[in-house]
Amino acid sequence: MTKADITGERLLRIAAKLFREKGYAQTTVRDIARVARMKPGSLYYHYPSKEKLLESVIDRGFNTILNAVSEAVNSLPPDAPAKQRLRAAVAAHLRANFEYGDYAVPGKQLLDRVPAALRRKYMRARDQYDALWRDLFEAASAEGAFRAESSGGIARMFVLGSLNWTVEWVNPGRKSFESLADAFVDLVYFGLAPREGERQAASPPLARRA
């Protein structure tokens, strides 16, 4: 790895963080250069344009998440039940989005604002990721996990929606990604209601928090 490669990687990391925090348009090349302790013009020795920098960030984010989730699923035995595969995928998605959120979040926010030339590329990438999840839910449906066949699509929307939202509130210190994944998948498989015979007595309302 050459010195220029290292600096390029450093610029990518800085740009990813700023794009996530302030948004692409609100981040100037001068912002990035300042954090990197170089002059604004010097940045163009490493990247030909601000837009190319964004593209690299989004590419990195997409590839990282996709690889993390597919590897988690593929490392299971081929005959693993759908529920277990789903659980592994959810946990991997949560962990990857937490660890590489700076790269992954800008892509989510900017998919429809990126120049038309790049949009098709990213639409295809998103479809690729969606297909991975569609397979997982169709396998669960094929195992008879859902009441109606249509539930597979509904379940996918619920899970993907909730997963994307976790970036906003998950505190990884309190619950492990694995236990959170269990909660997600159990919700789809069983709901949150008490099982037969263990329905709790109605308890008094919790004290309102301040």
Add this chain to the structure above:
Amino acid sequence: MTKADITGERLLRIAAKLFREKGYAQTTVRDIARVARMKPGSLYYHYPSKEKLLESVIDRGFNTILNAVSEAVNSLPPDAPAKQRLRAAVAAHLRANFEYGDYAVPGKQLLDRVPAALRRKYMRARDQYDALWRDLFEAASAEGAFRAESSGGIARMFVLGSLNWTVEWVNPGRKSFESLADAFVDLVYFGLAPREGERQAASPPLARRA
């Protein structure tokens, strides 16, 4: 309503749409003026700044959603069960976000990028909305709807996350907001698994879509 009021409202609607489609920073006052068929400088007769225009959009979005959901809940009989109140809130949230998405979406995206002076105001607004949902889920928890007390918080995160995600995929023509709300609330109460005695035989995988 004076003529200036009407134009002001028209500018607000145009700005909301552009902010949602292109983002705040990517939208110029010249864009807004062009759509409104006026000169860029004329816009300042109606709004003192681009930022004040954004503030008006976010205010409108927040107030509209909050009012729609609280009215839906409050119009039920005071002794209505928690599940029914939850269902009404979900349906109202879905409908309001679909009908007034141009006003509501910019606020979601920009909460943390708005000038610090306004941020506190919007953090309070969001807390107010969260409190409404917390009450609903705590009431459900108090009725014994969940296995564990902690499920109330988990359920809220699931539902709010999924709800916010629906803006990306819901086609309101195919399913009514009411039936979608039922699916959401049933997922939390019962999951998507078959009930006892109605578990389906495993069916062959669905044909992959093209």
Add this chain to the structure above:
DNA sequence: CCTACCGATCGGTAGG
């Protein structure tokens, strides 16, 4: 990777 710089565009204003 720096110095020095440019054309374009931006939000906003004065005066009518």
Add this chain to the structure above:
DNA sequence: CCTACCGATCGGTAGG
């Protein structure tokens, strides 16, 4: 609501 305009800032470049 328009005309005419300004200072600031932006992404980017030439030459070293």
